[in-house]
Structure formats: C-alpha cells, structure tokens
Amino acid sequence: MATRAPLVVDAAAPTPEEVVAVARTGVPVELSVKALAEMAASRKVIESLADDEMPHYGISTGFGALAVRHIPVDRRIELQRSLVRSHAAGSGPEVEREVVRALMLLRLSTLATGHTGVRPEVAQAYAAMLNAGITPVVREYGSLGCSGDLAPLAHCALAAMGEGEVRDASGELVAAGEALAAAGIEPLVLAEKEGLALINGTDGMLGMLVLACHDLRAILRTADVAAAMSVEALLGTDAVFAADLQALRPHPGQADSAANLRALLSGSAIVEGHRELATTRVQDAYSLRCAPQVHGAARDTVAHAEAVAG
Known part of the structure; x- marks a missing residue:
C-alpha cells in the first residue's frame, strides 16, 4: 500500500479539502521547517517576558479576575496544568472523531504560525497524536462557542499531557497516558502560557463548520x-x-x-x-x-x- 504524502502544516491555514483529508481519511501531517523556526523564535520572547519584573498576562499572572495576581516561577507549570484540568469539564455524548481531528489540525495550524508562544515540541505532540490516530474524548456540551471552545480544546490539551481518555487508532477507549506510551509520544509538561495557547480558540466549531x-x-x-x-x-x-x-x-x-x-x-x-x-x-x-x-x-x-x- 502506497504511503500517503503528509500535509505540511505552516503559517497558511489548511484548505477545507485538507481539513477533510486529515479529519476523515487520516492523511498524516508534518510541521514545516519554517513553522518550527517561527515557534522557536516566539518562544524566546515568552521566556524573556517570564523573567521580566513587569506582569504579563498568562505568563506571570493568573487568568481572568486573577490577572492581578502574581504567580511565582516555581508555580507556573502548575498554573498551566491546572488551567487545562479545570476547563476539561465537557459533558454529554462524545463528539465525532472527525470533528476532534479537524479541531486538532486547526489548533496545530494556529500554533504553527508562531504567534502563540508555545515551544515547537507542543505542536509536534499534536502532530504525532494525529498521525498515531489518537483522538481525545471531547464531549458535546460545555463550549462557549464564539467566545472560545475552551472545554473541547482543554480535553485535547489534557490528552496531550497524558491525562483523561482517548480513542486509539482502532477506536478503543483507553487512558491517554497509555495511548501516548504505546505510540512513543512523550506527555507534555506545559510551560508558561502554553496551557492558555492550547485552549484559547474557536477551532471546535470551526472544524464542524468546515466539515x-x-x-x-x-x-x-x-x-x-x-x-x-x-x-x-x-x-x-x-x-x-x-x-x-x-x-x-x-x-x-x-x-x-x-x-x-x-x-x-x-x-x-x-x-x-x-x-x-x-x-x-x-x-x-x-x-x-x-x-x-x-x-x-x-x-x-x-x-x-x-x-x-x-
């Protein structure tokens, strides 16, 4: 069986046909060299802000009403992890596999622009999950829709951290950590701003709209x-x-x-x-x-x- 050419993900948004190909037919993805370089460059900016005495939202501060609260350096990883965990609170039936895959591709595309400040390995983890057929379990209810698909995106980020439940390539319901280990994917340990970057978007409803x-x-x-x-x-x-x-x-x-x-x-x-x-x-x-x-x-x-x- 011939190996299918991967979709190269970079700053350009994927076309509807590309979204459908990845979501429904399992076309593999890979990040372009330029996208990896752009992400590495923007990450240096985030790291410089993390050392700044001035507060920077989502980096050295809390979120929302807690934006006025300074977060010590030794608690910032916990902050990002807790942000994802607290928002992974969807309920109801599972969202269709193709919708979750479309969601993950669109979030990956956003990360590849280099504008979110995440490390390249964060985007690489999403690409690896798509290629391994690992689909986070996302529930129908709990999203804010036009204000942000926080819950659906949080469930995907949670799975990338090795927590929560996923469907493996065969469709079996398994623990995320188990599925990542079987695919040789290292669970993410989120750094400053990365939890925020992974859940702040509207990729869930956008994926549904494209399909x-x-x-x-x-x-x-x-x-x-x-x-x-x-x-x-x-x-x-x-x-x-x-x-x-x-x-x-x-x-x-x-x-x-x-x-x-x-x-x-x-x-x-x-x-x-x-x-x-x-x-x-x-x-x-x-x-x-x-x-x-x-x-x-x-x-x-x-x-x-x-x-x-x-």
Missing part, C-alpha cells in the same frame, strides 16, 4: 441533479434556466444552480423530445421553474459560512 460546508456542497449538487431529473420526469422546460434570464437577479448562488441545471439537462433526449410539442401549459410548476432560486439561497448561505470560516 458541514464540505458536505453541504455535495448535497446542493445532488439537489440540482434531483431537480434536473424532475424536469425530465414532468416534461418540463429548461428555458427558464437560461443565463440571460438568471442574470436579471444579482444572486450568485442562483446563477450557479441555474448553470448547473443547464449543464445537467444539456443534450437531454427527454427535454428535446417534447420541446416542440403543442401544450396548453403556460409555465412549469413553481417547484421546477424556481429551483435555482431555492437552491441558490442555500448556496449563498454556504458561501457566507465559508467566508466566515476563512
């Missing part, structure tokens, strides 16, 4: 196929899908759907067979002639969601 948009595109193409078949079955006309008529409305999704319907019906013997027949029908049913308008609105909604996903 949903990918599936919706396939559904919308299928809807056009169903509409084209309906036109044929009901002896309808394709004249209403003409490009000049569709151009009268400034809706990109409608134009795309109409173009797809024209392509699907092009050369249809059924449509041609009754095109010249006398008929008393003035126009087709609304469900046929306005299919591009309905499908187009859905397309425009998906396009907006994809634009937000970036």
Whole structure:
C-alpha cells in the first residue's frame, strides 16, 4: 500500500479539502521547517517576558479576575496544568472523531504560525497524536462557542499531557497516558502560557463548520441533479434556466444552480423530445421553474459560512 504524502502544516491555514483529508481519511501531517523556526523564535520572547519584573498576562499572572495576581516561577507549570484540568469539564455524548481531528489540525495550524508562544515540541505532540490516530474524548456540551471552545480544546490539551481518555487508532477507549506510551509520544509538561495557547480558540466549531460546508456542497449538487431529473420526469422546460434570464437577479448562488441545471439537462433526449410539442401549459410548476432560486439561497448561505470560516 502506497504511503500517503503528509500535509505540511505552516503559517497558511489548511484548505477545507485538507481539513477533510486529515479529519476523515487520516492523511498524516508534518510541521514545516519554517513553522518550527517561527515557534522557536516566539518562544524566546515568552521566556524573556517570564523573567521580566513587569506582569504579563498568562505568563506571570493568573487568568481572568486573577490577572492581578502574581504567580511565582516555581508555580507556573502548575498554573498551566491546572488551567487545562479545570476547563476539561465537557459533558454529554462524545463528539465525532472527525470533528476532534479537524479541531486538532486547526489548533496545530494556529500554533504553527508562531504567534502563540508555545515551544515547537507542543505542536509536534499534536502532530504525532494525529498521525498515531489518537483522538481525545471531547464531549458535546460545555463550549462557549464564539467566545472560545475552551472545554473541547482543554480535553485535547489534557490528552496531550497524558491525562483523561482517548480513542486509539482502532477506536478503543483507553487512558491517554497509555495511548501516548504505546505510540512513543512523550506527555507534555506545559510551560508558561502554553496551557492558555492550547485552549484559547474557536477551532471546535470551526472544524464542524468546515466539515458541514464540505458536505453541504455535495448535497446542493445532488439537489440540482434531483431537480434536473424532475424536469425530465414532468416534461418540463429548461428555458427558464437560461443565463440571460438568471442574470436579471444579482444572486450568485442562483446563477450557479441555474448553470448547473443547464449543464445537467444539456443534450437531454427527454427535454428535446417534447420541446416542440403543442401544450396548453403556460409555465412549469413553481417547484421546477424556481429551483435555482431555492437552491441558490442555500448556496449563498454556504458561501457566507465559508467566508466566515476563512
């Protein structure tokens, strides 16, 4: 069996196709040399701030209301570990494996920008977990959504620390420490700011959005196929899908759907067979002639969601 080429993760965000490939088909990942260098450089900045007498949020201070509290050097590892543990408090059914893998890839991509201040080995641990098929157990309830997927991300960080539960490559529920050991991955011991960097983001809902948009595109193409078949079955006309008529409305999704319907019906013997027949029908049913308008609105909604996903 041929070895699949890995997805090289760097400062550029992965494309939706790349997210789907890693999340669903297990395409391996590796960090680019440039990404590793950028992370190492930004880590030096964090380490210099850690030695600064001035307070720096999440480095030498607590979080939120405790931002005014100075954290002694000998307790900063405990602070980051406690931050992850305290936020790994999701509940309910498990989130699908593909969503968690998408989440981890997107967080890895953010780490690879070099803007979070984590050590390269933190990102390498996430890449190793993805490649080993180790999927942290993340629960459906507990996220803040647009304000941050703190709980889902914390469960992933907890697993990278060797704590909590994961699903191994075969889907078995095992202790995270056991799974990491079996894969030869050293559990992370988080340093200053790293716990904060691993849980402060919206990668959970972004991963779900990317996968949903990918599936919706396939559904919308299928809807056009169903509409084209309906036109044929009901002896309808394709004249209403003409490009000049569709151009009268400034809706990109409608134009795309109409173009797809024209392509699907092009050369249809059924449509041609009754095109010249006398008929008393003035126009087709609304469900046929306005299919591009309905499908187009859905397309425009998906396009907006994809634009937000970036």
